[in-house]
Amino acid sequence: MSLSAVLAALDLLDSAHVTGRAVADALGAAGLETVTVTTLAGPRGTTDALRAVIPGTEGRRAGGGAPTLGIIGRLGGIGARPDQIGLVSDADGAVTAVASALKLARMRREGDALPGDVIIATHICPRAPVRPHEPVPFMASPVDQPTLNREEVSPEMDAILSIDTTRGNRVINRRGFAISPTVKAGWILRASEDLLDIQQIVTGQLPVVFPIAMPDITPYGNGLDHLNSILQPSTATEAPVVGVALTSEVAVPGSATGASQPTDIEQAVRFVIEVAKAFGRRRCRFHDPEEWDRIQQRYGPMTHLQTPGRTDQR
Numbered sequence: 001m002s003l004s005a006v007l008a009a010l011d012l013l014d015s016a017h018v019t020g021r022a023v024a025d026a027l028g029a030a031g032l033e034t035v036t037v038t039t040l041a042g043p044r045g046t047t048d049a050l051r052a053v054i055p056g057t058e059g060r061r062a063g064g065g066a067p068t069l070g071i072i073g074r075l076g077g078i079g080a081r082p083d084q085i086g087l088v089s090d091a092d093g094a095v096t097a098v099a100s101a102l103k104l105a106r107m108r109r110e111g112d113a114l115p116g117d118v119i120i121a122t123h124i125c126p127r128a129p130v131r132p133h134e135p136v137p138f139m140a141s142p143v144d145q146p147t148l149n150r151e152e153v154s155p156e157m158d159a160i161l162s163i164d165t166t167r168g169n170r171v172i173n174r175r176g177f178a179i180s181p182t183v184k185a186g187w188i189l190r191a192s193e194d195l196l197d198i199q200q201i202v203t204g205q206l207p208v209v210f211p212i213a214m215p216d217i218t219p220y221g222n223g224l225d226h227l228n229s230i231l232q233p234s235t236a237t238e239a240p241v242v243g244v245a246l247t248s249e250v251a252v253p254g255s256a257t258g259a260s261q262p263t264d265i266e267q268a269v270r271f272v273i274e275v276a277k278a279f280g281r282r283r284c285r286f287h288d289p290e291e292w293d294r295i296q297q298r299y300g301p302m303t304h305l306q307t308p309g310r311t312d313q314r
Contacts, residue, residue, distance in 0.1 A: 001266070001270075002043055002099060002100075002266050002269040002270050002273065002304070003007075003196070003256065003262065003263075005099040005100075005102040005106070005269065005270060006095065006096075006099045006105040006262050006265050006266045007033050007262060008026075008099070008102055009095045009097055009098040009099040009102060009254070010087065010208055010260065010262065012026055012043045012295070013094060013095055013098065013124070014086060014087040014097065015077050015126065016079065016081055016119055016126055017126075017280060018124060018126055019037075019048055020038075020047075020048025020124040021037050021048070021096060022115075022219065022251070022293075023037075023048075023050055023070075023124055023213065024037050024050060025246035026050075026070075026102075027052050027101055027102065027105065027167045028096075028107055028120075029196060030055065030061065030101075030102050030105035030106065030109075031105045031106075031108065031109045032052050032053070032101065032105045034052065034053040034055070034212065034275050035050070035051070035052045035053075036050070036051045036109030037049070037050055038051075038151060040123070040142070040143045040147055040148075040151065041142075041143070042141075042142045042143035042147070043142075043143075043146065044128075044129045044140065044143075044243060045125070045127055045129070045142035045308070046125070046142055047077065047123045047124065047128070047141065047142050047287065048123060048124045049118065049121070049122075049123045049124055049151035049152065050098075050121065050123060050124055051121045051151070051152075052101045052119070052120045052121075053077045053117060053118070053119050053120075053122070054101070054104045054108060054114070054118040054119075054120070055106065055117050056111050056113065056114045056115045056117045056118070056280055057114070057115050058115040058116065058208065059091070059115065059116045059154070059280070060117055060242065061117055061156075061299045062221070064115075064116070064281045065280075066115045066116035066247060066282075067110065067116050067155070067158040067280060067282065068116055068117040068119060068156050068158050068161040068281060069101055069116060069118050069119070069120075069153060069158070069161070069173055069275065069276050069279045069280065070096065070120075070121070070153070070158075070161070070239070071097055071118060071119070071120045071121070071158075071160075071161050071163070071272055071276070071283050071294045072093075072120075072121050072122065072152045072153070072155075072157065072160060072161070072162045072163065072228055073093035073094040073095075073097025073098070073120075073121070073122030073123075073163050073164075073166065074093045074098055074122075074152075074162050074163060074164035074228075074229050074232065074233070075090045075091060075092075075093040075094050075100045075122070075125075075139065075141075075164065075174075075227075076089070076125075076129075076139030076140045076141045076231075076254065077126065077128020077139050077142070077149075077215055078090070078091035078094050078095075078124060078125060078128070078141060078142075079091070079125070079126035079127060079128065080127075080129070080130050080255045081084075081126060081127045082127075082257055083130060083255070084257050085107070085257065086129075086192060086257040086258070087257060087260060088139060088169055088253050088254060088255050088256060088257055088259075089165050089227055089252050089253065089255070089256045089259035089260060089307075090128075090138075090139035090165050090254035090255065090272045091260065091300060092164075092165040092246040092260055092265055092268075093122065093163045093165055093246070094122040094124065095133055095260065095265055096163045096244075096246070096265050096268050096269055096272065097120050097121070097122040097204065098120075098122065098267055099265065099266075099269045100120060100272045100273060101120045101162045102154060102275055102302070103269060104118060104120075104276070105187070107273075108184060113277055114277055114280045115280040115281050116276070116279060116280025116281075117152035117274050118280075119154055119156060119158070121151065121152040121153075121154070121244030122152070123141075123148065123151070123156070125141070125234050128140060128141060128142060129142070130254075131134055132167065133190075134200075135169070135198070136168045136210075136252065136253040136254070136256075137168075137170070137252045137253045137254065137255050138168055138253075138254045138255075139254040139255055139280050139285065143221040144220070144221070145219065145221070145229060145232050145235075146270035148209045149233060149235065149236035150236070152233065152307050153233050153236045153237050154260050155181075155232065155237075157237065157239050158236065158265070158279075159240050159241075159242075159286045159292075160233050160234075160239055160241045160242070161241075161242055161243075161244050161272055161275060162209060162232075162233045162234075162241055162242070162243050162244065162274050162307055163233060163244040163245075163246070163249055163272070164219075164228055164229060164230035164241075164244075164266060165228075165244065165246045166178070166227065166230055166243075166245030166246060166247055167226055167246065167247060167248040167250075167251065167252035167253060167254070167259070168228065168251055168252065168253060168254050169227060169228075169251060170250075170278070171204065171210070171227075171312050172208075172210045172211075172245065172247045173206055173233075173249050173250075174204075174247055174249060174259070175210070175248050175249050175264065175265050176207060176246075176247060176267060176270040177200060177203075177208075177209040177212040177217045177244055177246055177247060177264060177267055177271065178244075178245045178247050179191065179195055179196075179207070179208070179209055179210070179242055179244055179245070180209065180210055180230070180231065180242055180243035180245070181212065181214050182239040182285075182286050182287045183212075183217050183231055183234040183240070183241045183242070183243075184234070184238070184239070184287060184292070185301065185302065185303050185306065186217065186301065186302030186304065186305035187295065188214070188217060189287050189291075189292070189295075190249070191207075191209045192242065192284075192285060192287065193238070193284050193287070194206055194278065194283070194284040194285050194286075195242060195275065198274045198275055198284065199271060200251070200273060201268045201274070202267060202271045202274060203221060203267055203271075204286060208247075210227075210243070210245050210247070212227060212243075213227075213230065214305065216230075217231050217234050217235070217305060217306075218231060218235065218306075218308075218309065219232070219235045219306070219307070219308055220232060221308065222308050222309055223274070224265060228254075229262040230243040230244075230245060230246075231243050234306070235306045236248075236306070240286035240287050244271065244272065246264055246265065246268060247264075263313060
């Protein structure tokens, strides 16, 4: 179980004074040796980009060939101070990422090291801005999405789980977590059967896949509507990306406080850990490589959807 790691992450992040360095120190105390913090500044404030590496027994850092999984906690900010007091709903991506790092560190310390390397990235911002959005307001980030992608998406990642609170909508009407179809190089592929298997084992329920539209996998800033930022990492990599959405039955503002559900986050953490176990052992595929080759041969690339698109509107 990962509940103790989730509670520790919630306690750590639910502070007006928390910094990326404080989180890095906590991960270091848990046994992680490779944790970096980079302060990013934008026109609307600053945030601390955090990256932690959990080396695998057969990963590249050990000279092996096991694949590397990326885990990205997406969010605008963990707090909206001074407008809101406390941890906001949007924080759950960071909470899940930090809790996953704490859990993996404990597993490694207790003799259950994973075969593949795992890279976990998120950012820590207790004072993020809020922006208008329908049906409920969203949290915004002090820095733009390309900047976050440069810090959070690594060429080392062979596949990515992108975790984000996704409650500010009316298209997902179930509390817990849902996954997206796989997105790769501008293509929306079918949902991974391996990930669906892991999801239903972790939850004890039928798997839930949330709908995405083509604009959702295009970069922010192009004037198109996006469900949220959950699939923005897919615009910065050729690796397959799957969104892991913390969801609710009703639309909840990203800036709302008191909305984080520890048991839902714990399920998401267990899902992430189980995927990391299987992926490093090559027992979990995000997509079918043979089908991918057929798609490319028949229809060609869709990488233009990873760009801002045409700017000439005439």
